[in-house]
Amino acid sequence: MDEWLPLIWYGVIGFAVFMYVLLDGFDLGVGILFPFASSRAHRDVMMNSVAPVWDGNETWLILGGGGLFVAFPLVYATALPALYLPLLLMLIALVFRGVAFEFRFRADRSRRFWSTGFFAGSLFASFAQGIILGNFVRGIRVEGVSFAGGALDWLNPFSLFTGVAVVIGYALLGATWLILKTEGDLQAWSYRLVRPLTVGMIGAIVLVSLWTPMMSAAIAARWFSWPNMLWLSPVPLITAVLSLWLWRAETRRAERAPFLLTLGLFLLSFIGLAISLWPNILPPDITVWRAASAPSTQLFMLVGVLFLMPLILGYTAFSYYVFRGKVRHGEGY
Amino acid sequence: MELDPLLLSRIQFGFVVSFHILFPAFTIGLASFIVVLEALWLWRRDGLFLRLSEFWTRLFAVSFGMGVVSGIVMSYQFGTNWSRFSHATANVIAPLLGYEVLTAFFLEATFLGVLLFGRNRVPPGFHFFSALMVAVGTLFSAFWILSANSWMQTPSGYALRDGIFHPADWLSIIFNPSFPYRLAHMVAAAYLTTAFVVIGVSAWFLRHDRFRRSSLVTLRLGLVFAAVVAPLQLFLGDLHGLNTFEHQPAKIAAMEGHWEDQQGAPLLLFAIPDASRETNHLAVAIPLLGSLILTHDAHGEVPGLKRYSPEDRPPVLVVFWTFRVMVAMGLWMIFVAWRGSWLLWRRRLESSRGFLRLCSFSLPVGFVALLAGWITTEIGRQPWTVYGLLRTRDSVSPVEGSSVLISLLAFLLAYAVIFGFGTYYLGKIVRGGPSPAMPDGEVHTPLRPLSGAGRASGDEKE
Ligand code: HDD
Ligand code: HEM
Numbered sequence: 144m145d146e147w148l149p150l151i152w153y154g155v156i157g158f159a160v161f162m163y164v165l166l167d168g169f170d171l172g173v174g175i176l177f178p179f180a181s182s183r184a185h186r187d188v189m190m191n192s193v194a195p196v197w198d199g200n201e202t203w204l205i206l207g208g209g210g211l212f213v214a215f216p217l218v219y220a221t222a223l224p225a226l227y228l229p230l231l232l233m234l235i236a237l238v239f240r241g242v243a244f245e246f247r248f249r250a251d252r253s254r255r256f257w258s259t260g261f262f263a264g265s266l267f268a269s270f271a272q273g274i275i276l277g278n279f280v281r282g283i284r285v286e287g288v289s290f291a292g293g294a295l296d297w298l299n300p301f302s303l304f305t306g307v308a309v310v311i312g313y314a315l316l317g318a319t320w321l322i323l324k325t326e327g328d329l330q331a332w333s334y335r336l337v338r339p340l341t342v343g344m345i346g347a348i349v350l351v352s353l354w355t356p357m358m359s360a361a362i363a364a365r366w367f368s369w370p371n372m373l374w375l376s377p378v379p380l381i382t383a384v385l386s387l388w389l390w391r392a393e394t395r396r397a398e399r400a401p402f403l404l405t406l407g408l409f410l411l412s413f414i415g416l417a418i419s420l421w422p423n424i425l426p427p428d429i430t431v432w433r434a435a436s437a438p439s440t441q442l443f444m445l446v447g448v449l450f451l452m453p454l455i456l457g458y459t460a461f462s463y464y465v466f467r468g469k470v471r472h473g474e475g476y
Numbered sequence: 477m478e479l480d481p482l483l484l485s486r487i488q489f490g491f492v493v494s495f496h497i498l499f500p501a502f503t504i505g506l507a508s509f510i511v512v513l514e515a516l517w518l519w520r521r522d523g524l525f526l527r528l529s530e531f532w533t534r535l536f537a538v539s540f541g542m543g544v545v546s547g548i549v550m551s552y553q554f555g556t557n558w559s560r561f562s563h564a565t566a567n568v569i570a571p572l573l574g575y576e577v578l579t580a581f582f583l584e585a586t587f588l589g590v591l592l593f594g595r596n597r598v599p600p601g602f603h604f605f606s607a608l609m610v611a612v613g614t615l616f617s618a619f620w621i622l623s624a625n626s627w628m629q630t631p632s633g634y635a636l637r638d639g640i641f642h643p644a645d646w647l648s649i650i651f652n653p654s655f656p657y658r659l660a661h662m663v664a665a666a667y668l669t670t671a672f673v674v675i676g677v678s679a680w681f682l683r684h685d686r687f688r689r690s691s692l693v694t695l696r697l698g699l700v701f702a703a704v705v706a707p708l709q710l711f712l713g714d715l716h717g718l719n720t721f722e723h724q725p726a727k728i729a730a731m732e733g734h735w736e737d738q739q740g741a742p743l744l745l746f747a748i749p750d751a752s753r754e755t756n757h758l759a760v761a762i763p764l765l766g767s768l769i770l771t772h773d774a775h776g777e778v779p780g781l782k783r784y785s786p787e788d789r790p791p792v793l794v795v796f797w798t799f800r801v802m803v804a805m806g807l808w809m810i811f812v813a814w815r816g817s818w819l820l821w822r823r824r825l826e827s828s829r830g831f832l833r834l835c836s837f838s839l840p841v842g843f844v845a846l847l848a849g850w851i852t853t854e855i856g857r858q859p860w861t862v863y864g865l866l867r868t869r870d871s872v873s874p875v876e877g878s879s880v881l882i883s884l885l886a887f888l889l890a891y892a893v894i895f896g897f898g899t900y901y902l903g904k905i906v907r908g909g910p911s912p913a914m915p916d917g918e919v920h921t922p923l924r925p926l927s928g929a930g931r932a933s934g935d936e937k938e
């Protein structure tokens with residue numbers, strides 16, 4: 144049992160982080176696209192399309208961080224100080240973006256300020272998350288149980304690139320979400336964004352897939368040795384299929400497929416990263432077992448997760464159901 | 477100059493958590509108040525309650541938003557700034573925070589969407605249920621976070637091995653000795669804080685002869701509620717203090733400004749405690765009362781600070797004064813609530829303009845008391861993060877002082893901006909008042925239910 148608990152927790156946290164990317168990803172994406180919309184009416188609709196759900200979406204981020212604290216405190220206590228400044232950027236960006244939902248609707252003279260706050264907050268939060276992701280892939284310098292690197296270790300070309308990649312990916316999620324939730328001009332505009340953003344996202348995936356094996360011999364061995372190459376080949380193959388499908392879906396003017404397919408791309412990238420890093424949770428050498436908290440702690444919390452998670456998923460789904468359908472201007476939720 | 481990450485982290489943590497607590501304190505009480513208003517609306521079908529509920533919900537939305545964003549900051553502080561503390565205590569404390577996320581945050585956040593935007597999309601009963609879930613969520617949240625904090629104050633149910641805390645008994649971890657007192661005292665504090673905002677706003681409307689009917693309803697509700705809960709808070713505070721006396725006597729010695737062990741200790745009303753000379757200046761005291769309060773015996777023995785070596789003493793000056801500020805605010809609340817209830821009983825409430833002015837002047841007393849109370853508690857437990865077991869200086873992260881300085885300045889700036897705008901918008905919503913009903917008694921649904929701040933502030937027709 145004690146052997147298995149960390150594995151289960153790895154799955155739980157993976158699930159929480161994925162849910163976060165899935166849910167907050169599209170609402171951050173909407174924020175990134177926000178200033179480029181053609182009219183204030185469009186921007187109001189864009190914001191209204193996420194206003195009732197953004198808070199719930201962001202809760203998954205707290206669960207991700209909190210989950211690390213519960214299950215893998217060594218990661219929590221080493222990665223967070225190491226990523227001090229990018230986390231600061233993310234938090235401050237989320238502060239501005241979060242209050243912008245309420246503030247922008249109350250403002251008259253300061254409306255532009257909060258529109259900018261919403262955009263910049265969304266952009267920088269996404270960029271910071273990408274930097275954080277990049278550093279998780281590259282690894283962090285740890286001695287004993289403490290972070291042992293410098294304040295600017297996180298600042299490296301690879302992580303800056305993953306930062307940009309996440310911004311592009313979230314923007315694509317945002318655009319496909321808008322296709323789902325809007326109609327008319329705004330929807331047509333969102334359709335036009337899909338292709339360039341898809342190209343960007345695929346480009347980023349390919350580049351990261353080449354860059355990581357070049358950075359780490361272990362990752363190269365994981366993917367490019369026989370018979371791994373055979374077992375793992377579905378990952379790139381399905382990614383290719385989904386991208387083509389996404390391209391076609393745009394031509395067909397499908398409404399739901401683009402969003403779902405983009406999620407599929409995210410899921411595959413996720414799986415790909417997990418394969419590269421396994422069994423480390425924080426490279427180069429902190430494994431899921433080494434980072435784990437006391438078995439009693441993991442068990443105590445797991446019981447809660449097993450009972451409460453279905454409930455949470457249930458009422459989250461219900462709230463999306465309440466706010467189903469297209470958002471129209473002037474109707475507002 | 478060498479930048480000390482410890483000192484800067486302490487300043488930063490104190491600042492961001494103090495900022496954060498202002499909003500939960502208000503929203504915990506307000507969420508319950510909205511449930512009451514929604515229930516009255518369902519029961520009486522009087523549009524007045526609906527207007528009131530929507531008015532207070534608008535204020536709720538803005539405060540809640542600020543609570544959420546500053547809370548997300550909090551949940552990362554433990555790792556970024558107190559990583560050694562986190563590593564040592566995670567086994568015990570982290571699940572408490574984890575349960576807070578699972579039982580409270582998801583509940584609040586999800587049903588908040590329905591509460592704010594769902595009035596026309598769900599049946600009235602379900603809308604009420606959503607308000608209830610948000611309120612329940614805020615209370616669950618208080619439960620878990622205070623359990624975590626109380627465990628740091630009075631740790632129990634753990635085993636300490638190689639500097640790492642391991643859980644031994646979950647029930648005694650959650651229900652650690654100071655938790656029941658802290659929870660009761662804090663929830664009462666949040667309710668009182670909100671009650672005084674309601675009292676203050678209602679009295680302000682009455683003074684300006686606006687929304688008379690609805691403001692009278694809320695003013696009465698607030699005053700009668702406070703007339704019961706404010707004295708209750710005094711009682712709860714006394715119990716809390718006795719519990720602290722048992723588990724953290726050094727904190728009590730600092731709160732009371734006692735240096736020597738004494739029997740029949742006085743109660744200091746005024747003094748300037750001086751840590752370097754180990755004495756008080758300008759002391760004004762009531763003999764024997766200190767012992768009477770703490771031991772319920774006028775000649776009981778109470779320990780003084782000198783019993784502890786200087787590096788184990790909390791900073792006495794701050795703790796001494798913030799404690800007095802809190803108690804003063806508590807007594808002030810009792811006075812206002814009782815005086816108001818008396819006027820209400822004599823049917824002179826509306827016409828007592830002086831008293832109404834006093835009420836609007838008292839609007840922020842809850843916030844002041846709350847911050848003062850927390851500062852007493854948190855600085856009073858120095859130099860420990862886990863009382864008696866883990867020192868604050870052994871808790872801090874191995875980060876560079878310059879990084880912490882940057883983050884501290886960034887938070888100061890960001891919070892100043894959102895606090896400034898936030899209070900401005902809150903003020904705007906308040907001035908707009910409870911929105912008027914449409915002639916046919918139908919509810920007026922604005923473009924967005926929350927866009928009340930911008931709307932004309934037409935007075936209600938009586
Ligand atoms: C007694 C009450 C209380 C106290 C002492 C604290 N909080 Fe809090 N917190 C709440 C009561 C609360 C709340 C009422 O539940 C809030 C206010 C707005 C909200 O969304 O929930 C909240 C929000 C909130 C959120 C956002 C939740 C969301 O997205 O819905 C986080 C992550 C935290 N808090 C974390 C903390 C941490 C780490 C604290 C201590 C260091 C802390 N809070 C002190
Ligand atoms: C919400 C109201 C709270 C306020 C206003 C508050 C205030 C403060 C202040 C002023 C400090 C700095 C003390 C010093 O270093 O001299 C502090 C420290 C700290 N508090 Fe709180 N606190 C609150 C709640 C909490 C809660 C709920 C927790 C934990 C669950 C907590 C955990 C800590 C920790 C870890 C530190 C840093 C270590 C230390 O200085 O002891 N606080 N707090």
Ligand code: HEM
Pocket residue numbers: 657658659661662664665666668669709710712713714716717718720727802803805806807809842843845846847848849850851852853854
């Ligand atoms: C009227 C008499 C009051 C007394 C005798 C009293 C007593 C106390 C004591 C002894 C503490 C320190 C607990 C510790 O040792 O850690 C405390 C903390 C606190 N008080 Fe009060 N209090 C009073 C009124 C109030 C009021 C009116 C409020 C707010 C509306 C308030 C809010 C708080 C808060 C938020 C804390 C910190 C959290 C905690 O430890 O519970 N208190 N109070």
